[in-house]
Amino acid sequence: MKSNSVQVLTGGVLLLLASCQRAPTLAVVDPLASWNETTAKTAIVQFVARVTAEGGSEFVPVAERVAVFDNDGTLWAEHPVYFQFAFALDRVKVMAPDHPEWTTKEPFASLLKGDIGAALAGGEKAIVEIMMTTHAGMTSEEFEQIVKDWAATARHPKTGRLYTEMVYQPMFELLGYLRANGFKTFIVSGGGIEFMRPWTEQVYGVPPEQVVGSSVKTTYEVRDGKPVLVRLPEVNFIDDKDGKPVGIQMHIGRRPIAAFGNSDGDFQMLEWTTSGPGARLGLLVHHTDSEREWAYDRGSPIGALERGLDEAAQRGWVVVDMKQDWSTIFPAQ
Amino acid sequence: MKSNSVQVLTGGVLLLLASCQRAPTLAVVDPLASWNETTAKTAIVQFVARVTAEGGSEFVPVAERVAVFDNDGTLWAEHPVYFQFAFALDRVKVMAPDHPEWTTKEPFASLLKGDIGAALAGGEKAIVEIMMTTHAGMTSEEFEQIVKDWAATARHPKTGRLYTEMVYQPMFELLGYLRANGFKTFIVSGGGIEFMRPWTEQVYGVPPEQVVGSSVKTTYEVRDGKPVLVRLPEVNFIDDKDGKPVGIQMHIGRRPIAAFGNSDGDFQMLEWTTSGPGARLGLLVHHTDSEREWAYDRGSPIGALERGLDEAAQRGWVVVDMKQDWSTIFPAQ
Numbered sequence: 148m149k150s151n152s153v154q155v156l157t158g159g160v161l162l163l164l165a166s167c168q169r170a171p172t173l174a175v176v177d178p179l180a181s182w183n184e185t186t187a188k189t190a191i192v193q194f195v196a197r198v199t200a201e202g203g204s205e206f207v208p209v210a211e212r213v214a215v216f217d218n219d220g221t222l223w224a225e226h227p228v229y230f231q232f233a234f235a236l237d238r239v240k241v242m243a244p245d246h247p248e249w250t251t252k253e254p255f256a257s258l259l260k261g262d263i264g265a266a267l268a269g270g271e272k273a274i275v276e277i278m279m280t281t282h283a284g285m286t287s288e289e290f291e292q293i294v295k296d297w298a299a300t301a302r303h304p305k306t307g308r309l310y311t312e313m314v315y316q317p318m319f320e321l322l323g324y325l326r327a328n329g330f331k332t333f334i335v336s337g338g339g340i341e342f343m344r345p346w347t348e349q350v351y352g353v354p355p356e357q358v359v360g361s362s363v364k365t366t367y368e369v370r371d372g373k374p375v376l377v378r379l380p381e382v383n384f385i386d387d388k389d390g391k392p393v394g395i396q397m398h399i400g401r402r403p404i405a406a407f408g409n410s411d412g413d414f415q416m417l418e419w420t421t422s423g424p425g426a427r428l429g430l431l432v433h434h435t436d437s438e439r440e441w442a443y444d445r446g447s448p449i450g451a452l453e454r455g456l457d458e459a460a461q462r463g464w465v466v467v468d469m470k471q472d473w474s475t476i477f478p479a480q
Numbered sequence: 481m482k483s484n485s486v487q488v489l490t491g492g493v494l495l496l497l498a499s500c501q502r503a504p505t506l507a508v509v510d511p512l513a514s515w516n517e518t519t520a521k522t523a524i525v526q527f528v529a530r531v532t533a534e535g536g537s538e539f540v541p542v543a544e545r546v547a548v549f550d551n552d553g554t555l556w557a558e559h560p561v562y563f564q565f566a567f568a569l570d571r572v573k574v575m576a577p578d579h580p581e582w583t584t585k586e587p588f589a590s591l592l593k594g595d596i597g598a599a600l601a602g603g604e605k606a607i608v609e610i611m612m613t614t615h616a617g618m619t620s621e622e623f624e625q626i627v628k629d630w631a632a633t634a635r636h637p638k639t640g641r642l643y644t645e646m647v648y649q650p651m652f653e654l655l656g657y658l659r660a661n662g663f664k665t666f667i668v669s670g671g672g673i674e675f676m677r678p679w680t681e682q683v684y685g686v687p688p689e690q691v692v693g694s695s696v697k698t699t700y701e702v703r704d705g706k707p708v709l710v711r712l713p714e715v716n717f718i719d720d721k722d723g724k725p726v727g728i729q730m731h732i733g734r735r736p737i738a739a740f741g742n743s744d745g746d747f748q749m750l751e752w753t754t755s756g757p758g759a760r761l762g763l764l765v766h767h768t769d770s771e772r773e774w775a776y777d778r779g780s781p782i783g784a785l786e787r788g789l790d791e792a793a794q795r796g797w798v799v800v801d802m803k804q805d806w807s808t809i810f811p812a813q
Contacts, residue, residue, distance in 0.1 A: 210687060287729055331689070344733045354543060355733030356664070357689075365729060367722040367748055374752050376729050389700040396620055396698060396709050398731060400677045400688030415700055419707050 178324040181317040181475040187430070188472065190465045191321065194428040195328050198404065205426040209329040213403040215395060215416060216322070218336035218343060218360075220409035220450040221432050222351060223314040224303075226441040228263075229449060230310045231338050234297055236263070238281035255280075279380035282339060283363050287376040294345040308480065311350045316478045318407070318432070322351055325405070333403070335359045335395055337387035337412055341378070359398045361386045391416035409434065410450040417455070417464060429464035431455050436470040511657045514650040514808040520763075521805065523798045524654065527761040528661050531737065538759040542662040546736040548728060548749060549655070551669035551676060551693075553742040553783040554765050555684060556647040557636075559774040561596075562782060563643045564671050567630055569596070571614035588613075612713035615672060616696050620709040627678040641813065644683045649811045651740070651765070655684055658738070666736070668692045668728055670720035670745055674711070692731045694719045724749035742767065743783040750788070750797060762797035764788050769803040 182188040198207040219225040239249075239258050249255035254266035254273040267273055282290070298311055306313065322332050334343060334353050340360030347353045362383040365376050386394040392415050395403065406413070406420035409432040417429035433452065434443050444452040459466045469476065515521040531540040552558040572582075572591050582588035587599035587606040600606055615623070631644050639646065655665050667676060667686050673693030680686045695716040698709050719727040725748050728736065739746070739753035742765040750762035766785065767776050777785040792799045802809065 210681070213689075333689075340730075340733070348543070356546075356666075356731065358733065362730065365726050367725045367752070369751070374725070374748070374755050376725060392700045392707065392709060393698050397673075397695065398689065400673070400691065415707070418702075419700070422707050 178327065179317070179320050181320055181473055183472055183474050185468075185472045187465050187467045191324075191428070191430070194405070194426060195325070197426045199328050207404055207425065211401065211404065212325075212328070212330040213333065213399060213401060214325050214330045214405040215333045215335040215359075215399075215403045215407070215420065216318070217408040217410070217413045217416070218334050218338055220434065221315075221407055221413070222318050222322075222334070223310070224440060225450050226443070227304065229338070230303075230313070231342050232277075233304075233310070234294070234301070234342065235277050235281040237297060237301055238293070239277065242281070275382075279363070282342070283378045283380035285378060287341060287365065287378060290341055290378055291345045294342055298346045306477075308477070311346055312480060313477060314350060315432075315473070316475045317473045319351065319478065321407070322353070326352070330405070331357065333357045333359060333395075333399060335386065335391055335406075335416060337361055337385070337390075339363075340386070359386055359394045361390075387412045389415050392419035395419065404428070406430070407432070408455070410452050411454050412450075414455055418462070421462060421464065427463075429459075429462065430467060431459060431464055432467045433469060435468050436473075436476065439476045440469060511660065512650070512653050514653055514806055516805050516807050518801075518805045520798050520800045524657075524761070524763070527738070527759060528658070530759045532661050540737055540758065544734065544737065545658075545661070545663040546666065546732060546734060547658050547663045547738040548666045548668040548692075548732075548736045548740070548753065549651070550741040550743070550746045550749070551667050551671055553767065554648075554740055554746070555651050555655075555667070556643070557773060558783050559776070560637065560782075562671070563636075563646070564675050565610075566637075566643070567627070567634070567675065568610050568614040570630060570634055571626070572610065575614070608715075612696070615675070616711045616713035618711060620674060620698065620711060623674055623711055624678045627675055631679045639810075641810070644679055645813060646810060647683060648765075648806070649808045650806045652684065652811065654740070655686070659685070663738070664690065666690045666692060666728075666732060668719065668724055668749060670694055670718070670723075672696075673719070692719055692727045694723075720745045722748050725752035728752065737761070739763070740765070741788070743785050744787050745783075747788055751795070754795060754797065762792075762795065763800060764792060764797055765800045765802065768801050769806075769809065772809045773802060775803075 257265035344355040590598035677688040
């Protein structure tokens with residue numbers, strides 16, 4: 148494209164109007180190319196058209212075009228285990244040589260033998276111990292580097308892809324489409340805020356200041372004249388369920404007009420978003436594709452979707468059928 | 481200015497290159513017009529030139545140009561009492577008819593008699609009680625409206641100006657100058673996050689998602705089918721001193737390259753900001769003008785500046801002498 152060309156973004160198409168010496172050319176590129184022409188795509192495009200139509204009754208100023216996205220199961224996959232839990236398990240292996248006591252201490256002993264089921268027999272207490280051991284005790288900058296190194300090398304057990312290549316191409320397109328229409332896009336995830344920030348800008352185009360998530364307490368110290376932020380093994384905030392609207396208010400300070408999730412952990416975020424005045428969009432990604440991805444909803448230990456399915460129709464939320472609505476799941480490698 | 485004119489921002493001057501039928505005209509407007517030509521202004525302009533010089537050794541990409549500003553005493557005045565405390569006192573008067581018990585209950589009884597000194601004899605406990613009574617118990621949306629109504633009408637006891645007209649013109653220009661040079665500007669204040677957000681976008685051009693402050697705990701409820709966020713009378717986070725770097729990490733997720741404060745409550749924010757690698761700017765506003773504003777530093781009950789003054793030189797921080805460095809304090813009305 149020549150540098151003096153003009154990009155005009157309209158409801159559903161990207162028009163590239165190239166100005167050149169020859170006769171003008173017109174290329175039409177669909178910014179939502181991985182979305183099949185079904186009702187889900189129509190609902191998204193129509194919502195954006197309504198809130199961006201200047202002079203229209205549902206016009207929303209750019210500053211108020213806030214869109215929030217869950218991460219696990221909405222922007223990237225979450226099976227067979229949450230990727231952050233896979234990170235924690237990898238960390239246990241890396242840290243084990245410095246912890247000889249783990250060979251006999253649960254839940255680490257079972258983890259190191261590869262028996263995740265036995266490790267998790269300890270329930271929530273075991274999970275919290277694994278998470279705190281692997282996510283706290285270092286500085287924020289050290290943790291950032293640990294996550295970056297892991298994200299650059301760790302691979303998904305089923306696909307062999309980097310975990311950051313397990314993002315959903317249609318959702319990636321949706322992020323860009325909304326931004327091109329003046330939206331500010333935020334991640335609002337139950338995952339760790341500091342686990343996501345090291346790679347969300349590069350992978351999703353979402354900068355750290357637009358990431359909301361769960362967190363541990365942090366303290367400021369000056370060590371040998373050098374200031375550091377130290378991550379403590381104590382929960383600060385859980386950004387899930389009722390916590391999502393609270394996290395949104397804390398970090399964003401205004402109610403979004405569009406919310407995207409996939410599980411009942413996102414229910415309150417969609418409820419809060421879509422109960423405001425004016426045009427609103429709530430959307431749930433329903434995992435229906437056991438061949439290209441995974442199929443799960445009711446009763447799933449990860450990403451259960453039950454109340455959301457029951458109430459989506461009456462609340463006017465869009466339910467995306469991954470198998471029917473998405474022509475592509477993961478980006479080309 | 482004609483619509484086809486071009487704005488070119490350089491280190492210290494805004495060039496308006498107007499394209500028109502007549503001979504081209506060149507207007508030079510100083511974006512820091514209220515800053516006298518002293519070392520403080522030079523330090524600001526040179527810092528911005530260094531981090532924005534493409535190809536230079538100290539160039540900082542736009543995404544990393546994060547600047548943080550304290551509010552009380554840095555962006556707006558803070559005498560004779562923090563304006564948020566004036567808001568709380570006004571709220572006590574408004575709420576009094578619904579609280580007949582306050583006529584005999586301290587600290588409210590003294591406040592309603594106009595005796596602030598006696599009310600504050602109860603120390604921190606009295607202050608917390610006044611703040612929690614006036615800042616909690618309602619929904620976030622109700623509180624936002626209360627603050628908006630107050631900000632639109634309440635006036636400073638000395639100047640008769642609206643409190644939002646007690647902002648510092650030179651700092652307002654500095655916010656705009658940094659933004660014009662690709663910086664994202666954040667407020668990081670000990671004041672209440674929800675007390676600032678209702679007016680910071682209009683007054684400073686800082687949107688709610690770029691405001692960091694102290695907060696009360698909030699809970700999500702559905703009342704008669706309508707979701708609300710309820711402000712609880714319990715401290716969630718104090719964004720002051722050691723808390724400022726923690727608040728920065730929580731909300732912004734990267735270390736700023738420029739920090740602006742005025743009191744020892746900002747010390748750690750400047751320390752954290754200026755101890756990172758590359759070009760950094762730390763700046764303290766020193767209140768030296770008893771005629772046009774107020775003069776205070778050591779031992780002041782509000783906005784005390786002691787350690788900052790002692791260590792500014794060795795840390796390379798700029799100390800603004802309001803009397804000498806600012807040609808204007810408050811904006812023209």
